[in-house]
Amino acid sequence: MNIFLCNSSSSSSLSLPPPTTHHRHQKPLNSLPQKPSLIRSLTSTALSFNLIFFSQLSPLPAPSIAFETGSSVVVQSECREEDQRIENEKRFENAPELVTNEEIVKEAWEIVNDSFIGTDRSRWSPQLWLQKKEDVLSTSLQTRSKAHDIIRRMLSSLGDPYTRFLSPAEFSKMARYDMSGIGVNLREIPDENGEVKLKVLGLILDGPANTAGVRQGDELLSINGVDVKGKSAFEALSILQGPSETSVNIMVKHGNCGPVQSMDVQRQLVAKTPVFYRLEQMDNGNAKVGYVRLKEFNALARKDLVTAMKRLQGMGASFFVLDLRDNLGGLVQEGIEIAKLFLNEGDTVIYTAGREPQNVKSIVAERAPLITAPLIVLVNKNTASASEIVATALHDNCRAILVGERTYGKGLIQSVFELHDGSGVVVTVGKYVTPNHLDINGNGIDPDYRKFPAWNEVAERLSKCQKQQG
Structure with missing residues (x-):
């Protein structure tokens, strides 16, 4: 891990601390059972193991189409396929060595x-990449280590x-980016009536939810008795x-056809x-300044920032x-939600672009x-990724x-994908552009004041x- 150190040169009556550095999309193979992904949406910075929340998520089993066909045969077939998928999933989790090096x-x-x-x-081009596949698979892959090197x-x-x-x-170190505290990743899926329901798109292997019996593809129905239908994934998370070591009750429906189950899951943040x-007194004594330092965008960033701002x-x-000095990034979704805390309704936080529609x-x-209230954002040469999203959103608005x-x-967007042997790949899947349509990747953002x-x-x-914008 590379760590950058920087001394900020800012002068003010406000005493500030020196900056401190703190730092499966997968299209399943036909020969492999689908395995639940760990944390797929995380952002990477160039420098550290910080990760991002725009992701390609593993495809779910197709929704029931019984209402279209009127045939119970279709539903029974889908349920059998669902049961077989779950069995394959369990079998593979207990024996990851079943996957070959070539796969x-x-x-x-x-x-x-x-x-x-x-x-x-x-x-990079599709043609060059196809040739790469032919080249690497023509070599001998006798060990898993060799496959990883390839x-x-x-x-x-x-x-x-x-x-x-x-x-x-x-890959296993990414649990600190688990936004749920129980090791699940949720995604909003429209049902046949167009209403939003929440599906489990990923699980931390051996995490609290996985251990309690939650499986990929389950629908989350309620949390502590509160119906979550229509809620966003971020609201549910x-x-x-x-608090760690406390329990939360969740109700899930297993797969598309399975039973509904209520379970108590112990949080493990x-x-x-x-x-x-901290609160600072200005020299004239007539005003107070609330100083907040945000070291990274992890699963607690938004919640703890709200607490700090309210107390101040x-x-x-x-x-x-x-x-935001020396904040190299973290979860992009946390950065987006934090930026929203300071913006008016309808203000643009960021634009994203990529190959996939989502x-x-x-x-x-x-x-x-x-x-x-008036706000100053402190930045330096190590302010990156999600930090730049927040800084530009607040500045441009x-x-x-x-x-x-x-x-x-x-300014690039990465997704993290789990492979079937517990390893993973971080892949650039898109880019983000500031509200003022500035492409910051490779350019950075100039401050208003040094x-x-x-x-x-x-x-x-x-x-x-x-007034100029109005």
Whole structure:
């Protein structure tokens, strides 16, 4: 892991701490049973094991089409297929060595073939990638280690520093990005009536939910007796969270045809709070500044930031500083939700673009902001990825000014995919563009000020910006 150290040169009456560095999409192979993915949507930075939340998720079994055909034979057939899939899943989890070395290499190849967005056309094209498959599969793959080495070389040939291989040990470390606290990944799926239901699209192997009996493809019906139908995946994941070692009751329907089961699952949050905050008194004594440092975007980032902001407001803070120096990123979805806390309803957070339709969209804030007070965001050359999403969303919508150094310039979207032997690949699947349509990848964001400005200047600049946009 590479760690960058940087000393920020900002001068102000506000005493600030030195920055501290803290740091299966898969199209299943026909010969393999589908295995539940670990955490698939995580973002990578160029420098560390931080990961991203725009993902290609494993396909679910097809929904029942009995209402279309009126035939119970179709439903029975699908239920048998569902039962067989679950049995295969269990069998494979207990014996990952059943997958061959060649199948692992093919699996990694297919993920890239289906999802990868190449930035260097001299090194990536469908034709070149097909030739790569023929070349690597013509070699002898007698050991799993050799298969992993082949995958590493395949990915390095793409010329993308963010697309890379993860060993099983590296892959298992991603539990700290589990947003649920019980080891599940949820996705919103429309039912036959167009209403949203929540399906389990991934599980942490041997995590609390997996151990309790939750399986990939299960539908989440309720949490602690609260019906979750119509709720977003992020809302449900937030409800699932709670103190480690406490229990949450969930009700799930197994697969498309299985029974409904209620179970108590013990939470096991691995993440540590990334938020540090304090109240500062300005020199004139007439105003108070709420200082919040956010070290990374992990599963607790949004919740703990909300707590910090509310406490600082209660203590009388009328100005705020959000310190994103040396924050290399983390979960993009957490970054997006944090940006929304400061934006007005309808404001654009970010634009995304990619090969898959779900990666092409405009993301906007849905409700009024948590705070409207003037805000400074501190950035430096190690402010990257999800941090840059937050910084540009607040800046481009006239909610904050940026102080410090030009940011890193990480504007690509990665997804993490689990392979059938517990290893994984991180693949670039898209890019994001700022609300002002700036492509920051490789460019970074220039701050408004190098040194800390006076607060009256901050307020005037934000007010002028808002009038110009209005």
